[in-house]
Amino acid sequence: MTRGWSRQAEGSALIEFGNTRVLCTASFTQGVPRWLKGEGTGWVTAEYAMLPRATNTRSQRESVKGKIGGRTHEISRLIGRSLRAIIDLKALGENTIVLDCDVLEADGGTRTASVTGAYVALAEAIAWAKGQGVIPASAQPLKDSVAAVSVGIIDGVPMLDLPYVEDVRAETDMNVVVTGSGDFVEVQGTAEGAPFNRSELDSLLDLAVAGSAELAIIQRETLAGER
Amino acid sequence: MTRGWSRQAEGSALIEFGNTRVLCTASFTQGVPRWLKGEGTGWVTAEYAMLPRATNTRSQRESVKGKIGGRTHEISRLIGRSLRAIIDLKALGENTIVLDCDVLEADGGTRTASVTGAYVALAEAIAWAKGQGVIPASAQPLKDSVAAVSVGIIDGVPMLDLPYVEDVRAETDMNVVVTGSGDFVEVQGTAEGAPFNRSELDSLLDLAVAGSAELAIIQRETLAGER
Amino acid sequence: MTRGWSRQAEGSALIEFGNTRVLCTASFTQGVPRWLKGEGTGWVTAEYAMLPRATNTRSQRESVKGKIGGRTHEISRLIGRSLRAIIDLKALGENTIVLDCDVLEADGGTRTASVTGAYVALAEAIAWAKGQGVIPASAQPLKDSVAAVSVGIIDGVPMLDLPYVEDVRAETDMNVVVTGSGDFVEVQGTAEGAPFNRSELDSLLDLAVAGSAELAIIQRETLAGER
Amino acid sequence: MTRGWSRQAEGSALIEFGNTRVLCTASFTQGVPRWLKGEGTGWVTAEYAMLPRATNTRSQRESVKGKIGGRTHEISRLIGRSLRAIIDLKALGENTIVLDCDVLEADGGTRTASVTGAYVALAEAIAWAKGQGVIPASAQPLKDSVAAVSVGIIDGVPMLDLPYVEDVRAETDMNVVVTGSGDFVEVQGTAEGAPFNRSELDSLLDLAVAGSAELAIIQRETLAGER
Amino acid sequence: MTRGWSRQAEGSALIEFGNTRVLCTASFTQGVPRWLKGEGTGWVTAEYAMLPRATNTRSQRESVKGKIGGRTHEISRLIGRSLRAIIDLKALGENTIVLDCDVLEADGGTRTASVTGAYVALAEAIAWAKGQGVIPASAQPLKDSVAAVSVGIIDGVPMLDLPYVEDVRAETDMNVVVTGSGDFVEVQGTAEGAPFNRSELDSLLDLAVAGSAELAIIQRETLAGER
Amino acid sequence: MTRGWSRQAEGSALIEFGNTRVLCTASFTQGVPRWLKGEGTGWVTAEYAMLPRATNTRSQRESVKGKIGGRTHEISRLIGRSLRAIIDLKALGENTIVLDCDVLEADGGTRTASVTGAYVALAEAIAWAKGQGVIPASAQPLKDSVAAVSVGIIDGVPMLDLPYVEDVRAETDMNVVVTGSGDFVEVQGTAEGAPFNRSELDSLLDLAVAGSAELAIIQRETLAGER
Secondary structure, three states: OEEOOOOOOOEEEEEEEOOEEEEEEEEEEEOOOHHHOOOOOOEEEEEEEEOOOOOOOOOOOHHHHOOOOHHHHHHHHHHHHHHHOOEOOOOOOOEEEEEEEEEEEOOOOHHHHHHHHHHHHHHHHHHHHHHHOOOOOOOOOEOOOEEEEEEEEEOOEEEEOOOOOOHHHOOEEEEEEEEOOOOEEEEEEEEOOOOEOHHHHHHHHHHHHHHHHHHHHHHHHHHHOOO | OEEOOOOOOOEEEEEEEOOEEEEEEEEEEEOOOHHHOOOOOOEEEEEEEEOOOOOOOOOOOHHHHOOOOHHHHHHHHHHHHHHHOOEOHHHHOOEEEEEEEEEEEOOOOHHHHHHHHHHHHHHHHHHHHHHHOOOOOOOOOEOOOEEEEEEEEEOOEEEEOOOOOOHHHOOEEEEEEEEOOOOEEEEEEEEOOOOEOHHHHHHHHHHHHHHHHHHHHHHHHHHHOOO | OEEOOOOOOOEEEEEEEOOEEEEEEEEEEEOOOHHHOOOOOOEEEEEEEEOOOOOOOOOOOHHHHOOOOHHHHHHHHHHHHHHHOOEOHHHHOOEEEEEEEEEEEOOOOHHHHHHHHHHHHHHHHHHHHHHHOOOOOOOOOEOOOEEEEEEEEEOOEEEEOOOOOOHHHOOEEEEEEEEOOOOEEEEEEEEOOOOEOHHHHHHHHHHHHHHHHHHHHHHHHHHHOOO | OEEOOOOOOOEEEEEEEOOEEEEEEEEEEEOOOHHHOOOOOOEEEEEEEEOOOOOOOOOOOHHHHOOOOHHHHHHHHHHHHHHHOOEOHHHHOOEEEEEEEEEEEOOOOHHHHHHHHHHHHHHHHHHHHHHHOOOOOOOOOEOOOEEEEEEEEEOOEEEEOOOOOOHHHOOEEEEEEEEOOOOEEEEEEEEOOOOEOHHHHHHHHHHHHHHHHHHHHHHHHHHHOOO | OEEOOOOOOOEEEEEEEOOEEEEEEEEEEEOOOHHHOOOOOOEEEEEEEEOOOOOOOOOOOHHHHOOOOHHHHHHHHHHHHHHHOOEOOOOOOOEEEEEEEEEEEOOOOHHHHHHHHHHHHHHHHHHHHHHHOOOOOOOOOEOOOEEEEEEEEEOOEEEEOOOOOOHHHOOEEEEEEEEOOOOEEEEEEEEOOOOEOHHHHHHHHHHHHHHHHHHHHHHHHHHHOOO | OEEOOOOOOOEEEEEEEOOEEEEEEEEEEEOOOHHHOOOOOOEEEEEEEEOOOOOOOOOOOHHHHOOOOHHHHHHHHHHHHHHHOOEOOOOOOOEEEEEEEEEEEOOOOHHHHHHHHHHHHHHHHHHHHHHHOOOOOOOOOEOOOEEEEEEEEEOOEEEEOOOOOOHHHOOEEEEEEEEOOOOEEEEEEEEOOOOEOHHHHHHHHHHHHHHHHHHHHHHHHHHHOOO
16 A cells, blocks of 8 residues: 555555555545535445456446446445545545546455455545644544455355455455444445355455454554655 | 235345335346356346436436446346345255345335345245255245345434435444344445544444344234235 | 325326326426516416336436427426416416426326326315415315327227327327316317328317316216225 | 539438528438338438537537437427428338438528428429339329428517517518418427417418428429439 | 638637538527636636538448547637737637537638637627627737648649549648637647658748638638628 | 556556656557448547546536536547557558546646657557558558657747646647658647737747657657566
8 A cells, every 4th residue: 555646636545455556546625515414423435446458358448438337436435435434524624535446457346445445545535634724633533453354255155355366256246445443334244146144144244354454454554654 | 015016036025114115126047147057056146227217307217327336236237136145056056046226205214125125035936946946945046045234424413314304314224134143244334424433333233133133023024924 | 196105395296098108297396487476376386207217128227318398398398388278377376386296107198197186285285285285275276177188090990098009000090188177178180191181170178078087087087085 | 592502412402491401302212110120111201410619609419418408309200291291102112212302501491391301302302212213113102292380479560470580580481381282281380478469470371381382383494404 | 711601609610621511609698617617707618519421421420329429529719829829818708609610511721611600600799799898899819810731742742632632542641720810829730641841841830820811801802791 | 658558458667757747558459440431541539537626626427417528529639640640540450449548647748748649559559460460560550750849939939848737828829740751740839818929829839859769769769678
């Protein structure tokens, strides 16, 4: 994880997991969308996209197609919800932070890498806002950290999704978003092949909690490093 | 649940949960999308939509906006995945079934009502296809039944989402898709307010399994009734 | 005709003609579109759509195509014009009523069924507004009732379009919108095959007036019944 | 009416009515749309549009808006239907003629001018096709001529819509499409203000038939002139 | 060049070059786009389009496709930039002029004809605004005139692009926009086949300057003539 | 310039000019677009885009807007034309190469950086194709190299556009695309403020040729380095 990769954004992180590379930027702007005006609360939202040749074969740009696919929408919403779960929007004041997660190279796990990297960019942007005096130094908009992992059942064995393991092969694929203190923000498990039973679900959740704890440490170290 | 509500479709069900009403139709066509041709396998997909005045205040039609929102995409994909989990696509032959779930009135729980009703429409369409001889009478495309429930934590208490309970009030909202034999197809839990811990998650899953079992019985009875 | 079918809308009617079923809802909102502000007059408009599997074979959703077809536009405009012809927009005050006519099942005559059902939903919504005190009880926004019929020449014989008669077979197809007092609001006749002469046109108009008078009675009875 | 105004198209006419000017071109191509292939029949269709500054104030281009409005669709369909009513599609062979009616200046009556001018362009294109040997010289695809007029009730008086009479003032506006032999192809009457009665309707139809007969003469003369 | 061809617009010119015909209209409106409000400066912009049958074979309308192609965008921007180069936007006051260049017939050179004709329409609109008193009679928004030519290398010979010379055959194609006083506004040269060297470039520029000077004379004469 | 930055694409380069960073990838696929099939010739095309936060303030994604802006189209076409000028499409065989130039950070000069970097990615992809035997080792699809520079007149002084010089301040802005052997592929000069005269144009061209020669050397060195 490289923080401050982009020199234009208020916060940014380049996150690399095996052959997956996601550039996360946080754009801080004063003011909120119209439907929130005057509520004394801020807003955090996210957009996810892939470069056309992030993948092994080129896919058409969504801007060329003229519409955004269901998968893109789904992941954008997941990232936004995950970050809002650990943000105190009131403490943010009437400010908006937009997280952009652009996948430069994709080799599995792009949605979990996006959540994990977006948190670092978000933390940077909040530090920036405090430095600029846009948010009072005493404000605590971040209630916790957040990271995401992908776990799955491959050939009957629950395992933490290593980047080179193709999601495609997984019988069950589960994305779990966990706070730094170990609580769940999102649990999204899907049986790609056979439905899964309760004990498989339990093993997957155990793995996810352990994996997220490791990511939380890396996030903390990255943010402690220099920009 | 009323089966055969539509006289035009190969399968259909009108499902009513409190003030929620969803019309599910199954359209059976011979042939498969181009990318599946010659694979000897069928295809099942779904589309979800809401009438503009299904809700308490009118919302703009997605056809008028010219694009489909993220929420609509997400639910359409969930329904499609849920049904594919209990279908043996090979046994379906090179045929396609499209499920349309149109919400006529919405009062919470529309996505879970859609999955549950769509299963009945799907089963009807398969029975129709066998009756027409399009699928051999001996084929068993349905491996199991499937139903969905919504569970949530309201004021700290995990509860089965009764239709009149506003999703909005829930601190955690979880949609669980379960097969007739009690295995999981989808687990989608989201912390709307505070993150949830493992024991809360376990209670929610217990409730979901119990609720789905009841729905499976209603589905079986509906399909046993006359069209 | 069932009034009050939807529990969410200010007015609604489910109209069934043979195998055709159209759900008409009326959404009453205070205020008018920007271009009418401050004119002291209300607005009434309509939108028509078909569920994808309303017809014998499934058609693609207009929201998926990303645009609304010419036929849909045409019928939406016809319904709106027909209702505005019998409404005193000044007496409505600065309020807007949107009629949504969604075809649940289609077997011919959906546009005339929509006009006829929309009138009932409109009348309900106006009664609701008076009941709520949004419109003064003494106001008379409804100047008349309105209904529509389809007439055609089949095998040389002018006839009132019975639902099971396929429009497709008609040599001439005419939609006529008539007020409760027997005047014309719209006359739309199209020669599908051979052009028609004046005497054929006269017979069609006679039939239309007679048919509309019967519909006006059913509308009155429906509105006299309980919600 | 100037025939052959465009040197690129197989048929064309510039029609001028007062301050209204419409350029009609006919594009003849061999082959038919996919859904007609192998039926041994041709196809005729039309598209209508207005230049942005055809009117008194500029309106936004539909290409810039990204969608075609309801009015444009409606008129395009009217022109297409009117021409197909006088064409023997079988005699046309498997060929397609697309009529484009582009309004260069608009001062009322653009839809009726379009139908009337499009007929001349169509006749030219058919003559061209016979000249080229694409259609046998003995074929008779044109069964009749066709023209359209607009009639209306202004201040209670039925009158033939002169171009400078604003449609806006009309209480009733009726577009009538009539063949050269005096039969009706389309009758589209709309009460803009008060509904109209049967005797008003009869007067309007009489006027329309007389006006169309004059247009038919002008069309014949134009086509008899040199290209 | 015919000035005042359109009776609706504040300025207009029909420009004909061989078989190319472009209708240029200038729409003058008071006020400026939102991003310019209160700056005390005006705005000039342009839109270019082709009728579907302007060319030898019909092309689909951009309004039907639902999007504007790259070529259309490019030419619209070129026209706008060219005119802004000779306009003193401050002297225009807070007014907007939109130039519409619609190609009625295309036989090469449509973009240069558009720039050249748009200047005449612009000059007419400014004269109109002075006549109306919308701009003070003493204001001088036009700093110079502007015209465009296309030059190219055909079979190794640099030549002024005569309309009947197909752009397609050119090895190098260059559009040059030149002011009435002989300075360059735009130089856009593209090697279609082999790259070109400095001496070829010099010859092309010489030709362009000479050709533009002739057009400047025709523009002056057209504007001196009666409307 | 870093070659081979992306591990997924057949060719790629990350080009950095001051604070500008563009990721160029080349996607090699067998086969050509339909309109070229059977011509025995290949195709090279390009797409340009900017990440939303590449710039100092965030701009909306074109995929979210649902359409591609004129500037994006223009630059994509420029890149494509520039590369096709130095490619022998016949020697490429029936293969397609798509260049994607995605701006990760923008600080001026993104279009010229894109052309320059895209050439490196293209050369890598061709080397890859020869290595794979898709193109015969003896084929010479690359006739030359190509690079682009931006030159401008700042405060009356023609200068090579250094990245930190804002294009905005330039009175004249010229993009010049030059081959490795010093010939011109594109010359695009625009007077942003005052028109420019012939001697200014000459100075700009001299600067451009000199600057491109330096880039050609860097390109050669980058391609000589290891992937």
